[in-house]
Amino acid sequence: MALSESLVWIDLVEPSGEEERRLSEMLGIDIPTKEEMEEIEISSRLYKQDGAAFMTAILPSHADGDDPEMRPVSFILAGPRLVTVRYHAPRAFQTFPLRAEKVPMGCETGESVLVALLEAIVDRLADILERAGRDIDHISRAVFRHRADKPTKSHDFQETLEDIGRKGDLTSNIRDSLVTLERLVGFLGQTTLQRKAGKDMRERVKTLSRDIRSLEDHASFLSQKITFLLDATLGMINIEQNAIIKIFSVAAVVFLPPTLVASIYGMNFKFMPELGWHLGYPIAIALMIGSAVLPYLYFKRRGWL
Numbered sequence: 001m002a003l004s005e006s007l008v009w010i011d012l013v014e015p016s017g018e019e020e021r022r023l024s025e026m027l028g029i030d031i032p033t034k035e036e037m038e039e040i041e042i043s044s045r046l047y048k049q050d051g052a053a054f055m056t057a058i059l060p061s062h063a064d065g066d067d068p069e070m071r072p073v074s075f076i077l078a079g080p081r082l083v084t085v086r087y088h089a090p091r092a093f094q095t096f097p098l099r100a101e102k103v104p105m106g107c108e109t110g111e112s113v114l115v116a117l118l119e120a121i122v123d124r125l126a127d128i129l130e131r132a133g134r135d136i137d138h139i140s141r142a143v144f145r146h147r148a149d150k151p152t153k154s155h156d157f158q159e160t161l162e163d164i165g166r167k168g169d170l171t172s173n174i175r176d177s178l179v180t181l182e183r184l185v186g187f188l189g190q191t192t193l194q195r196k197a198g199k200d201m202r203e204r205v206k207t208l209s210r211d212i213r214s215l216e217d218h219a220s221f222l223s224q225k226i227t228f229l230l231d232a233t234l235g236m237i238n239i240e241q242n243a244i245i246k247i248f249s250v251a252a253v254v255f256l257p258p259t260l261v262a263s264i265y266g267m268n269f270k271f272m273p274e275l276g277w278h279l280g281y282p283i284a285i286a287l288m289i290g291s292a293v294l295p296y297l298y299f300k301r302r303g304w305l
Helices: 017-027 092-102 109-144 156-192 197-263 280-302
Strands: 007-011 046-049 052-062 069-076 081-086
Touching: 007 017, 007 109, 017 081, 046 109, 052 156, 069 109, 081 156, 092 109, 092 156, 092 280, 109 156, 109 197, 197 280
Parallel strands: 007 081
Antiparallel strands: 046 052, 052 069, 069 081
8 A cells, every 4th residue: 555645744643563564664664662762762762764764752641730641752754754653642733733724834744744743732832831830820829928817727738739749740741841852853953954954944943942942941940939839838837837836835834833833832731821811712813813924924025926
């Protein structure tokens, strides 16, 4: 079975071994397996073989939440065609074909399809970072602008820490994806020069590289902000704990003098003249109350309460 000349993009989604073998025979290239795609060495992700350029990047799917599925996607430029091999469903692979049908994007060769597809992927990653940035701003307001008449509870801080952890994982995953894309685009730039692509194509690749670097800077900024929020939240927890300990400490100091008075008059000595006084009991009560009020007023005046 021969491939049509008008076919410029072949998208393999969870291909079987037989499908990989048949396509390899048609194109004269070795389609990478799932295990080969998961190799982390650059030489295993960016290389040329049999006249084709093989490029692999880590892309997220199901990224509307904070736990995206991160898996490799291989892009293969084999002559005039682009072959993509993937085992999950990044959003760009669903939206890009629909957009290409409605808007002329010049997808006449495998290179043009690849660049346009990478642009859609970068736009998707930018959307994810923008949403993460809004969520981080919301967490920041929750940490620093809680209502004074509504004390923050321990479980609120626990939820905040969990939210910060999820945003940290999401940002880290997107940064990893951007790093692999930056390497891929750099390799693609060299490939377009060797394939003598048009000036417009080379400019689009350069613009794509700049966009990725700007997103990496933004992801780094979000990571720093997440680290700051984590430290701030832990500081708030320490403040709350110190406030609780201070209350117990003040209570212990306030009730210590009355306890001392009660202990003295609770002794079983025979000769204690106060025990025979007619007003001995109310005097002892007044003494205990006074010994408790005086430390409280002193702490209040010094601003310790």
